[in-house]
Amino acid sequence: MLNTGLVEKLETLGSLSNSWRTGTIEINDIAPGDCVLSTSELTLNYALAPISKRYRSGNLAHYGTGTGWMVPSGINIQCGYETSSRSLRLILPLKTLRDVLPESQSIPDLPVCCLEDPTILQLVLNLYDSSQEDDAYSALYRDTMTLALASHLY
Numbered sequence: 693m694l695n696t697g698l699v700e701k702l703e704t705l706g707s708l709s710n711s712w713r714t715g716t717i718e719i720n721d722i723a724p725g726d727c728v729l730s731t732s733e734l735t736l737n738y739a740l741a742p743i744s745k746r747y748r749s750g751n752l753a754h755y756g757t758g759t760g761w762m763v764p765s766g767i768n769i770q771c772g773y774e775t776s777s778r779s780l781r782l783i784l785p786l787k788t789l790r791d792v793l794p795e796s797q798s799i800p801d802l803p804v805c806c807l808e809d810p811t812i813l814q815l816v817l818n819l820y821d822s823s824q825e826d827d828a829y830s831a832l833y834r835d836t837m838t839l840a841l842a843s844h845l846y
Contacts (some may be wrong), residue, residue, distance in 0.1 A: 696735070708824065719740070727772065729769040730768045739758065742834055743755050758813070760807030780816065780843075782819065786799060819841070
């Protein structure tokens with residue numbers, strides 16, 4: 693389970709969409725209905741409010757605030773949201789992932805998985821905070837934290 697203080701912070705995040713050299717962060721409102729998530733980049737998602745999803749298999753899953761999941765590039769997910777909610781999405785371009793690997797190593801296959809590591813959430817929240825500023829320090833900080841996060845995922 694994630695640190696309660698981090699989860700409480702998630703519930704208070706305001707709207708945001710910001711891209712920089714090594715990533716993109718977005719806060720999205722989610723309406724009930726069908727959803728298809730298909731991405732060519734590695735995506736980290738966190739629920740900012742409780743949510744219920746129905747997967748194509750028919751399974752119904754309930755997620756609490758702070759539940760995170762990682763969706764690797766090239767994966768297509770189809771589901772239906774039973775309730776409205778909000779989510780934080782961090783998109784890491786493949787170039788960012790290559791930047792943290794040895795030159796001859798290809799990007800390993802990462803699984804679709806639940807994110808339970810509080811370090812990952814803390815890095816994502818740091819990126820959210822720094823994305824609200826548009827100065828050189830914040831830009832450098834975002835690039836550095838994005839590379840640290842990419843390294844941590846491997």
